[in-house]
Amino acid sequence: MEHQNDTRSRILTTGRRLTAQQGYTGVGLSTLLKEAGIPKGSFYHYFASKEAYGCALLSEFMTEYSHRLNASLAHPDMNARSRLLTYFEGWREKQLSPHLEDRCLVVKLSAEVADLSENMSNILQKGVSDIVAHLTKTIEQGQNEGTIASIENPQTLAEMIYHMWLGASLVASISHSAAALNSAMDATKVLVPAP
Template sequence: MPIAPGSPDTRRSILDTAQRIMAHKGYAAVGINEVLAAAKVPKGSFYHYFASKDAFGEAMMQSYFQGYLADMDRTLERGGDSAAERLMAYWEQWRETQSLDECHGRCLAVKLGAEVADLSESMRLALKEGTTAIVDRLEKVIEQGLQDGSLTIAGDARSLAEVLYDMWLGASVLAKIHRDRGPMDTTMVATRRLLGL
């Protein structure tokens, strides 16, 4: 059943549908009409919520990171586990949700990062803000691991957080290229070594 134009759920439906489709096909390959048809939203509704495809893309990236960071926070802040256990749970979750084609919208930064960085400055900035927030959280949990004694690292927490994120992004791209989780497994081993586990 189509969603009524102007309802609070319409904008969310458009963004959620776009994330799923674009995580599979990319940004440039997907037209607005395809997203609206899949979301069962009338065509006229789009410009009620978004001034342009660029503004829509920026909103989609912001929405993606909002959900991603909320999931990340749940994993990294759960009680009872050491910082090392929480951090490794995050990487295991990454391995399961971002390495192959069927990521169900969870790998949007991996899928669209290089593509949209050259197409849209506003989307590039949304990606930069979102990925910086991920690294901030990684740095925080690494610092917690140093305090609780569950992690042992060489160097500072910020640099390690950046290196780990870069490694996992690269492994995700390679896993997609090879259609195999091997790059993720190698990165997991390297991650454990860098964290002193």
């Protein structure tokens, strides 16, 4: 059983790297299996279809991302506003990383899989909803502790900021420039003011 888990994990790890570089549809199964060092016939032992593999890839990424998000937004030595701004600073750094696999798969795959797979789209949507919920909670904590000024609707603000960062990440990828992400960081500081 452990060997099976290792093989499945190797397929997903290799797939994540290749998907970050080439997109979901750009990665053929033969390339994936060759890169992972897995015999061609083995793929369907672990995944019923390429879509099932895509769902597993996204689910694994969202679980890992959720753990990192929790650690970032619950840092015990920082106030809520600092935690929020540090999270987005980390996002900016990762999206500017020369290593494509460091970048967010939500940003990379949102447009690509939206019309391709309802199941994959649902995984992304749930992940986005969870992220927005965490951001909302952090804004509310900041208001309660007095590090973030009063905001009428924290959830609407969290959604707006998250959507702004998704857009800025796409523009940064297209332009190969940090300008959009730097602007998003500046705007976030204004939108989440200290009292």
